[in-house]
Amino acid sequence: MIRVEQSTNLKAKPPQGELGFGKYFTDHMFMLDYEASQGWHDARIVPYQPLTLDPAAKVFHYGQTIFEGLKAYHGSDGRVRLFRPEANIARMNRSNVRMSVPELDSELFLAALERLIEVDAAWIPSEPGTSLYIRPFVIATQALLGVAPSEQYQFAIIMSPVGAYYPEGINPVRIFVESEHVRASVGGVGEAKTAGNYAATFMSQQTAKESGYTQVMWLDSAQHRYIEEVGSMNVFFCIDGKVCTPALSGSILAGVTRSSIIQLLESWGIEVLERAITIEEVYEAGRAGLLEESFGTGTAAVVSPIGELCWRGEQLLIGDGRTGALSKRLYDTLTGIQYGTVEDRFGWMRET
Numbered sequence: 001m002i003r004v005e006q007s008t009n010l011k012a013k014p015p016q017g018e019l020g021f022g023k024y025f026t027d028h029m030f031m032l033d034y035e036a037s038q039g040w041h042d043a044r045i046v047p048y049q050p051l052t053l054d055p056a057a058k059v060f061h062y063g064q065t066i067f068e069g070l071k072a073y074h075g076s077d078g079r080v081r082l083f084r085p086e087a088n089i090a091r092m093n094r095s096n097v098r099m100s101v102p103e104l105d106s107e108l109f110l111a112a113l114e115r116l117i118e119v120d121a122a123w124i125p126s127e128p129g130t131s132l133y134i135r136p137f138v139i140a141t142q143a144l145l146g147v148a149p150s151e152q153y154q155f156a157i158i159m160s161p162v163g164a165y166y167p168e169g170i171n172p173v174r175i176f177v178e179s180e181h182v183r184a185s186v187g188g189v190g191e192a193k194t195a196g197n198y199a200a201t202f203m204s205q206q207t208a209k210e211s212g213y214t215q216v217m218w219l220d221s222a223q224h225r226y227i228e229e230v231g232s233m234n235v236f237f238c239i240d241g242k243v244c245t246p247a248l249s250g251s252i253l254a255g256v257t258r259s260s261i262i263q264l265l266e267s268w269g270i271e272v273l274e275r276a277i278t279i280e281e282v283y284e285a286g287r288a289g290l291l292e293e294s295f296g297t298g299t300a301a302v303v304s305p306i307g308e309l310c311w312r313g314e315q316l317l318i319g320d321g322r323t324g325a326l327s328k329r330l331y332d333t334l335t336g337i338q339y340g341t342v343e344d345r346f347g348w349m350r351e352t
């Protein structure tokens, strides 16, 4: 049972052409509390509001927190659809287990998403390339400095009408390959969607940005050779007619878009090799003219062509820095399914 408290102070909606990513938030949010004695309880939709937390709350000190990211789309037929929410719910619970957070009830989670979207339906943008980005997250709220899992949590869902994640849109992005610092290590928490994995990338991201790069590509922690992922995306390469992507090693996020792209490619008869890929191999292929395309995938980034890499000072232009045919076809097909203009043969879309 989800209680709803309607906001009496509805906000003005921003112009759809100026949405950007994650700047505006809808009128309501979903909340759920956890106490060890009661489990998850008090499911409610309330006006969007600040959270009041004790300064000793464990999330501030030990980073016990998880988030997710998924989208709802205003279809060309006027219907609203969520893209693969079950996959995000399952991943959130895998992250919860890894970070010692009590698992959420999947049915309640899905019902909360649907009800919140219904309450804030007027916020779902309809212009091409826009969507409603949904950010569920959980934080450890117990005020206790002992280094142990919290006994209290808050789960919340907030929503933001968005346009393209990168200012480049579908145009290729430039990526800096980090050869000194690492994002995650084998056996660590790299595949959990936890805040520290992102904070760990900011220093390199800032440096990369100062040199004109949009994002950082991460290499493995042991040898600094094997490609893992890019800041907010999984990554794919088309080398000599074959598509490959780093295998999920435990330190890479298991992207929902990544798995969808693999399924799409396979449905077109294109084999995808999930394997270890070294940065040397990519550069050798590039120098030999065999690196046809590269692109990143993610909920926020969708399919984002990679036009240039910079590794140890050496620049590598990919596909003349232009959007490749396969990246374009994948982008068009995936977004077509999401907006309801391409048949959803995979059963990915959930009408709300």
Ligand code: COI
Binding pocket: 068, 069, 070, 232, 233, 298, 299, 300, 301
């Ligand atoms: C997403 O694509 O949803 C992400 O989580 C990436 C980033 C915005 C954190």
